[in-house]
Amino acid sequence: MGTYRDDLTPVSRYQNLGARSVRYIRSLDAVPELTPEEREALHGVAERFAFRTNDYYLGLIDWDDPDDPIRRLVIPHPDELRDWGALDASNEASNTRLPGLQHKYADTALLLAIDACGGYCRYCFRKRLFMHENAEVSRDIEPGLEYIRSHPEISNVLVTGGDPLLLSTARLERLLGELADIPHVRMIRFGTKMLAFNPYRVLGDERLQQAVERFSGPGQRIYFMLHFDHPREITHLAREAVRLLRSLGAVCVNQCPIVAGVNDDPAVLAELFQLCTNVGCPQYYVFQGRPTAGNEPYEVPIVRGWTVFSQARRGLSGLSRRARFVMSHATGKIEIVGVDEERIYLRYHRAKDPAHEDRVIVCRRDDDAYWLDQLEPVELG
Numbered sequence: 001m002g003t004y005r006d007d008l009t010p011v012s013r014y015q016n017l018g019a020r021s022v023r024y025i026r027s028l029d030a031v032p033e034l035t036p037e038e039r040e041a042l043h044g045v046a047e048r049f050a051f052r053t054n055d056y057y058l059g060l061i062d063w064d065d066p067d068d069p070i071r072r073l074v075i076p077h078p079d080e081l082r083d084w085g086a087l088d089a090s091n092e093a094s095n096t097r098l099p100g101l102q103h104k105y106a107d108t109a110l111l112l113a114i115d116a117c118g119g120y121c122r123y124c125f126r127k128r129l130f131m132h133e134n135a136e137v138s139r140d141i142e143p144g145l146e147y148i149r150s151h152p153e154i155s156n157v158l159v160t161g162g163d164p165l166l167l168s169t170a171r172l173e174r175l176l177g178e179l180a181d182i183p184h185v186r187m188i189r190f191g192t193k194m195l196a197f198n199p200y201r202v203l204g205d206e207r208l209q210q211a212v213e214r215f216s217g218p219g220q221r222i223y224f225m226l227h228f229d230h231p232r233e234i235t236h237l238a239r240e241a242v243r244l245l246r247s248l249g250a251v252c253v254n255q256c257p258i259v260a261g262v263n264d265d266p267a268v269l270a271e272l273f274q275l276c277t278n279v280g281c282p283q284y285y286v287f288q289g290r291p292t293a294g295n296e297p298y299e300v301p302i303v304r305g306w307t308v309f310s311q312a313r314r315g316l317s318g319l320s321r322r323a324r325f326v327m328s329h330a331t332g333k334i335e336i337v338g339v340d341e342e343r344i345y346l347r348y349h350r351a352k353d354p355a356h357e358d359r360v361i362v363c364r365r366d367d368d369a370y371w372l373d374q375l376e377p378v379e380l381g
């Protein structure tokens, strides 16, 4: 393990700031803090929905608190076995053009390059990718790259999965080089939770740092869509990793869903927004959780999500309240813009069908609804 400085002074480039191999854990039997009874009760849940974490992330848990939010994020819960939701709640399969490539909005392609993450969030909307063989992810990125080359309307590529920072640095370098050679690709985004699960991935890999700097230049920029759900995930190591990525020319933003028992409290969400602004990854989207199978214990209804979101923003400055509260629906990204006594107001932020772009939808208020399909539209006279 390398030495790591506890201060927050600016880092130099390409330094090994604490390379340490985290130990990945795939069995509840390897979590000694759980009692034998708890493990016994949760084995069936972990068999249905994959369990994975690591020793760094487990170290953030306060085991004396049975409702600890970090514990809730990665340790299975018996209620996941309740019959609820669908495995692919927003029908991503319909956007899959070939294994490992989704194309929903004309200008954006998703490369699903890996089917593993630094840990498995219990509320994950892509948990189907970790459960069984599937054709939605491909480690062979060449067909996906060829698709992007032949579609000049694609100006930005989101590399996701799974978590692309689990790919080897050599593969990431190759991927970045190939994307950089496609003239119409102007922006490369990485959707990653590795700075929460394992910030050493960035801090300890000088070659990865060099690659980020090499491909973050004028005309083409790397964005890291980070994923902190709770302020406690933003450790001094995570902060340093954000700062390092920014110093190398990358842009960092944060996005997360509202998760029951984790951040569905206005004070917690406000602290997260503020911290993200301070650290240099301002909040970009807050998601209404998709009604995904196994996720009932983690979801909150739309009206409650809106209430938490809007109350969280109230005490913050403009810079910390730029996030949008959105639903990633099969038909597009729909922003929840307001709720009053009788109605819920929504607007297409991005529409799969361009004819619906910016369309406003007004629905009857339903405090029990979790998703657009459960809402009743109001005919406006």
Ligand code: SF4
Pocket: 116, 117, 118, 119, 120, 121, 123, 124, 125, 126, 127, 161, 162, 163, 192, 193, 227
């Ligand atoms: S990091 Fe993202 S893809 Fe991975 S388990 Fe968490 S929510 Fe799912």
